[in-house]
Amino acid sequence: MKDIKYKAFVVEECDGKFVQTMQTLSTDNLPSGDVLVRVHYSSINYKDALSATGNKGVTKSYPHTPGIDVAGVVEYSADNKFQQGDEVIVTGYDLGMNTAGGFGQYIRVPSEWVVKLPKGLTMKEAMIIGTAGFTAGISLLRLSQFVKPSDGKVVVTGATGGVGSVAISLLSKLGYQVVAVSGKESESEFLHKLGATEIISRVEFQTVDKRPMLSARYAGAIDTVGGSILENVLKALKPLGAVTTCGSVSSTQLNMTVFPFILRGISLIGISAQNYPTALREPLWKKMATDWKTNNLLELYTEISLTELRDTLENILAGKLKGRTIVNMLDC
Numbered sequence: 113m114k115d116i117k118y119k120a121f122v123v124e125e126c127d128g129k130f131v132q133t134m135q136t137l138s139t140d141n142l143p144s145g146d147v148l149v150r151v152h153y154s155s156i157n158y159k160d161a162l163s164a165t166g167n168k169g170v171t172k173s174y175p176h177t178p179g180i181d182v183a184g185v186v187e188y189s190a191d192n193k194f195q196q197g198d199e200v201i202v203t204g205y206d207l208g209m210n211t212a213g214g215f216g217q218y219i220r221v222p223s224e225w226v227v228k229l230p231k232g233l234t235m236k237e238a239m240i241i242g243t244a245g246f247t248a249g250i251s252l253l254r255l256s257q258f259v260k261p262s263d264g265k266v267v268v269t270g271a272t273g274g275v276g277s278v279a280i281s282l283l284s285k286l287g288y289q290v291v292a293v294s295g296k297e298s299e300s301e302f303l304h305k306l307g308a309t310e311i312i313s314r315v316e317f318q319t320v321d322k323r324p325m326l327s328a329r330y331a332g333a334i335d336t337v338g339g340s341i342l343e344n345v346l347k348a349l350k351p352l353g354a355v356t357t358c359g360s361v362s363s364t365q366l367n368m369t370v371f372p373f374i375l376r377g378i379s380l381i382g383i384s385a386q387n388y389p390t391a392l393r394e395p396l397w398k399k400m401a402t403d404w405k406t407n408n409l410l411e412l413y414t415e416i417s418l419t420e421l422r423d424t425l426e427n428i429l430a431g432k433l434k435g436r437t438i439v440n441m442l443d444c
């Protein structure tokens with residue numbers, strides 16, 4: 113195949129420091145794989161900021177191009193499942209971790225990582241959802257096996273974040289009563305617009321109560337932050353309630369007894385979008401494009417270009433982003 117030059121946001125390790133620059137790279141140097149994709153949009157996820165700042169738990173070696181999300185067009189495919197010109201989505205697996213990711217204008221990946229863009233979604237909408245929104249979708253799929261809208265209130269933590277904002281929007285669409293826990297007092301209107309009926313300040317919710325259980329107030333929760341906030345949600349679940357857990361922006365630790373589990377029969381459900389099986393991805397993307405497509409998808413995103421990436425990645429690490437941020441990769 114003919115070599116193509118393209119722009120990419122590259123992170124290099126220099127004397128223990130991580131330096132981010134825009135570079136011109138060539139497709140000849142992309143990793144092996146059966147599908148070459150011209151990236152139209154990428155999106156910003158918390159993991160991208162970790163990769164871009166030298167977190168070796170995410171990216172082991174540099175130079176590296178982060179970006180765990182891609183919506184783009186197939187340029188070449190050795191697998192006849194895909195044809196040149198197909199619009200596709202690639203999220204998770206090793207993309208943007210140790211495989212050059214979506215902050216470059218081309219990626220080359222194994223065909224098992226690639227999902228055809230479902231009817232009902234544009235490439236831009238697919239990236240507004242992105243890994244964060246897809247994680248909200250997996251969380252809701254799992255939670256709804258335990259908790260129905262008639263069971264009571266469902267809490268969403270990290271409410272203004274990527275996973276949180278899409279989770280509120282989805283839960284509200286499906287008729288759940290949503291309680292948003294947020295550290296951003298100024299974003300009440302945004303959260304109400306997404307469908308939250310009640311907003312609780314994060315500070316109030318994160319104070320640790322030493323009692324093994326609290327009064328049972330919530331039917332379920334989608335937690336994105338972990339730590340004392342997750343602990344408080346679990347202690348305040350009604351009998352047979354359930355919580356999904358996907359993130360640890362607050363803390364990786366959970367310090368509590370087993371009493372709510374063995375006395376109230378509650379469940380804690382782990383979510384991993386990265387290795388969500390390929391066979392389950394297509395049906396969930398289809399769902400997100402049809403019955404789970406929310407009306408306010410276009411209200412929860414900001415669009416940036418590659419040149420604005422550095423500041424945006426700093427903001428996500430500082431917990432300052434609101435909703436979803438997509439990167440227009442044609443605008444470089």
Ligand SMILES: NC(=O)c1ccc[n+]([C@@H]2O[C@H](COP(=O)([O-])OP(=O)(O)OC[C@H]3O[C@@H](n4cnc5c(N)ncnc54)[C@H](OP(=O)(O)O)[C@@H]3O)[C@@H](O)[C@H]2O)c1
Nearest residue numbers: 247270271272273274275294295358359360362384385431
């Ligand atoms: N397991 C998986 O498959 C999976 C997939 C995607 C994401 N994740 C993880 O899920 C988490 C959320 O991802 P995201 O994309 O939604 O990130 P995000 O957009 O940065 O949102 C996180 C939100 O958490 C809140 N927050 C920030 N700092 C906090 C702190 N110190 N204590 C408590 N809350 C804090 C903020 O919301 P408020 O200001 O509204 O409180 C922030 O907007 C991350 O840890 C990410 O790595 C996991």
